[in-house]
Amino acid sequence: MKPLFSVEPIVALYILANMACNILIQQYIYRQIWENENNSSYNENKNSSNCYQNHSSHTKQQVIQENASRYFMYMNLVQLVPSLITTLILGGFSDCYGRKLFVLLPSIGALINSLADLAVAYFSWSIYVLFVPAALTACFGGLPALFGGAFAYVADVSTRKQKNMRMALLDMIVGVMGGVGALSSGYFLKAAGFNWPFLTITLINLVNIIYIIFFFKESVEVSRGEENQKLFSDNCKEILSRVLIIFATSDFRKRVQIGLLLLAIATFSIAEFGSLGLYTLYELNTPLCWNEVLIGAGSAAELCIFLLSFCGVAVFSYHFRDIFIVFIGTLSFAGGMIMAIFATTTLLMFLVRLVSLFAFMPFPVLRSMLSKLVLPCDQGALFAIIACLQTISSAISTIIFNNVYAATVEQFAGFGFLLAACLCIIPVGILCVLSWWKSQEQENSRLLIEDDSI
Structure with missing residues (x-):
């Protein structure tokens, strides 16, 4: 069968x-945690939930929330630590050994996970x-590796004019298919249980692997010579050296700006990933007490935000500077996090997604701002840094927000959302500094032009 250039x-x-x-x-x-705590089966009722109402039962509910x-x-x-290491390795070696392995390994890992x-x-x-x-699945790279391989593949097979279109298409697919899932x-859970x-998920992953092996065409010519065999170890040193070159070859002003923008991405990632994980x-806790259908609908609405955000970037880019888009x-x-604190009804919880439209x-725009600060030959190293930073930020956010939620769920369940809103002060402050810096540079440039003209 003829292979296809389509990721x-x-x-x-x-x-x-x-x-x-x-x-x-x-x-x-x-x-399962609910059943272990109560020594009884989980009560599935279409008209009510497993939330408790009296004081002693409510305390038990909080214990379940903490343990979960x-x-x-x-x-x-x-999952995150092995996934980070594998993604870095695959990203460094895919130029020599091809992109196919870059997308095949995460798909095999997904199959193992669904089988388990x-x-x-x-x-x-x-x-x-x-x-x-x-842990075994994470060693195959997971979602970060798949995204890295997919975007690299699109860059290989697309012309300069096609790249933006096909990369935007990948973002749309993530939002649409994530929402459908x-x-x-x-x-599906309500109708058929878990098995x-x-x-079905296992079969979908199996179909994906079959497509990659038999229909997916490699985009990189893979050489089997001794030169490429040596590159497997040399690429590690090359990646590390290029990361250092980004800062070494930049002047002081650019180094500070790069550092501030990376800090903005890290803090916003901690706030966003941490709060979404809660x-x-x-939603399972009182007073919302959502069932499986409402949880699925809420997650779908959340992924629609992902789509609308990229549409917003496309529209706002014609009217505002990058900094103002990140501000918005x-x-x-x-605003969505502050509203989530007071979301005690289903309607309000869905309106949280509307406020968070x-x-x-901020993520694509901050990446674009960083990209404009480094040389074209350093773009790969820059995005490797960003990928590592966001993965580490995701791990940190998991530790912070899950521990905070477990400690405060009984007294103030919405404290994690308040913490996320407060963390936004850091990227906003950084953007204010960069905006002021930019205005000062423009003012100095204008004064120099005036002096030269006198």
Whole structure:
């Protein structure tokens, strides 16, 4: 069969399966913890939830929330560190060995993960067994590796005019398929329980692997000579040296600006990733007491924000400077977090997503601002730094926000959202400094021109 130059189906199938699997396994773990604490089966009722109303039962509910929060934190930590290392290795060597391995390994990892979830649900094994396949799956790269390979592949096979279009298309696929996966998972769970959804996800991952092996055409000519064999070890030194060159070859002004923008990305990533990780637990808790369908719908609405944010970047870029676009996105996110603190009804929780309409806009714009500060030959090293920084920030946010939520869930369950809103002060302050700096540079340039003309 003729191979195809198309990575979009791989991303679509991976995101569909990955998002549905994440939503389902969170609810499965939560129910298992609930059953262990209560020594009874989880009560599924279409008209009511498993939230408690009296004081003693409410206290038990908070214990379940704390245990689930800590479990998710440890699970994310087990996955993030190996995933970071594997992504860096695959990113450095894909130029020599091709992009196919870059997207195949994460897909194999996803298959292993879904098989493990199916086995645990079917045989009713302990949820702590899931730590082993989680660590093994992370060694295959996971979502960061898949995104890195997909964007690199698009850059290989696209002309200069096509690159923006196809990269924007990948972002749209992530939002649409993620929303479909999140929304369908709730209905599928209610109709068939956990086993059939996990089996379906496993089959989707298997189809994805078959497509990559038999239909996906390599974009890089892979040489089997001795020169490329040596590059496998040499690339590690080259990546590290290029990271240092970015700062060494820049003047003081650019080094400060790069450092400030990287700090802005790191703090905003901690706030965004940390708060989003609390949504499912917060929605399962009183007074919302959401069921699986509402959780899926909420996650789908959240991923629609991702799409609308990129549409906002496209529109606002014609009218505003980059800094003001980041301002709008940061304020939109902070407003949504403040509203989430007071979201005690289903309507208000969905309105949180409406207020957060442009919450994802800062990420692409901050990357663009950084890209403009370095030389074209240093772009790869720059985005490697950004990828590592966001992965580390995600790990830090998991530790901070899950521990904060576990400690405050009984007294003030919305404190994590308040913390996220407060963290936005740092990137806003950085943007104010950079905006003032930019105005000062323009003023100095104008004065120099006037002096020269006299």
